[in-house]
Amino acid sequence: MQLNQHTALVVGGGQTPGATVGNGRAVALTYAKAGAKVAVADRKLESAEETAQQIIAAGGEAIALALDVRNEGEVRQAVTTTCTAFGGIDILHNNVGVAVGAGHRDARIEQIEAEDFSFLVDVNLRGMVLTCKHVLPVMRAAGRGVVINISSLAALKPYPLVGYKTTKAGVIAFTQQVAANYARYGIRANVILPGLMETPMAVEGQVGRKTRKEIVNERDAQVPLGKKMGSAWDVANAALFLASDLAQYITGAVLPVDGGLSVT
Numbered sequence: 001m002q003l004n005q006h007t008a009l010v011v012g013g014g015q016t017p018g019a020t021v022g023n024g025r026a027v028a029l030t031y032a033k034a035g036a037k038v039a040v041a042d043r044k045l046e047s048a049e050e051t052a053q054q055i056i057a058a059g060g061e062a063i064a065l066a067l068d069v070r071n072e073g074e075v076r077q078a079v080t081t082t083c084t085a086f087g088g089i090d091i092l093h094n095n096v097g098v099a100v101g102a103g104h105r106d107a108r109i110e111q112i113e114a115e116d117f118s119f120l121v122d123v124n125l126r127g128m129v130l131t132c133k134h135v136l137p138v139m140r141a142a143g144r145g146v147v148i149n150i151s152s153l154a155a156l157k158p159y160p161l162v163g164y165k166t167t168k169a170g171v172i173a174f175t176q177q178v179a180a181n182y183a184r185y186g187i188r189a190n191v192i193l194p195g196l197m198e199t200p201m202a203v204e205g206q207v208g209r210k211t212r213k214e215i216v217n218e219r220d221a222q223v224p225l226g227k228k229m230g231s232a233w234d235v236a237n238a239a240l241f242l243a244s245d246l247a248q249y250i251t252g253a254v255l256p257v258d259g260g261l262s263v264t
């Protein structure tokens with residue numbers, strides 16, 4: 001699964017600080033290890049820089065970019081900068097996804113504030129639409145490209161909070177629309193649904209009410225395969241396959257990476 005001669009833009013390629021690696025950082029490192037040049041974009045520039053530094057330290061090529069996916073001008077600029085640095089974008093990987101941020105938080109239907117819901121739509125769904133809006137013309141001109149969007153198993157399974165559930169479900173529909181409309185240009189689009197992964201966003205984000213160990217044990221116990229959460233590397237390996245030529249006939253796929261949670 002080589003990505004030599006490929007360039008990737010990983011949006012949300014920094015990570016929430018914590019004991020383990022996040023999905024976006026693991027993906028960026030994995031693409032780079034397979035030979036891709038990687039542009040790491042994140043709202044937190046220092047976190048994107050950390051990912052890029054890790055790639056460079058391992059002998060790869062990377063640049064770090066500041067980008068808030070809510071801002072279309074910044075999205076356009078990040079795409080232009082990546083194309084100038086690397087000569088194009090073969091892989092667009094959309095990792096950004098939140099349930100809390102910028103003073104907003106998700107809630108159950110009867111408690112959700114309209115502004116909080118709008119925030120989650122802007123970050124989790126509209127952001128992916130905007131990155132695709134600006135990257136797809138680049139891929140179309142090249143006659144090839146791969147889009148990988150990160151949704152969540154929460155889109156398919158019962159989930160209490162309305163913003164995350166509906167935006168992640170929207171990511172699936174949007175990815176299928178890209179796949180359907182861009183196959184004729186040689187562009188593939190697939191969506192990954194992580195289940196319960198041991199990333200800082202999912203684990204450290206809940207520490208307080210419970211200890212880290214209690215949270216890990218509770219999450220582990222729910223997973224059919226090995227009674228253990230997955231790691232960001234499991235998501236990254238699935239993404240590497242979908243980005244590689246081994247998946248050249250796969251588009252519009254909805255791939256759970258969940259240790260069997262979706263079938264139980």
Ligand SMILES: NC(=O)c1ccc[n+]([C@@H]2O[C@H](COP(=O)([O-])OP(=O)(O)OC[C@H]3O[C@@H](n4cnc5c(N)ncnc54)[C@H](O)[C@@H]3O)[C@@H](O)[C@H]2O)c1
Pocket residue numbers: 011012013014015016022023024025041042043044047067068069070095096097098101123150151152153193194195196197198199200201202
């Ligand atoms: N960890 C899990 O168990 C799990 C399960 C299902 C789905 N997911 C999905 O995986 C993805 C990432 O998870 P992660 O563990 O890597 O989280 P993470 O928080 O480590 O990574 C997300 C990155 O996105 C960045 N970001 C947030 N808002 C942004 C914005 N407006 N513009 C640009 N960047 C922004 C953050 O700074 C962060 O670096 C999310 O889409 C999440 O919904 C995770």
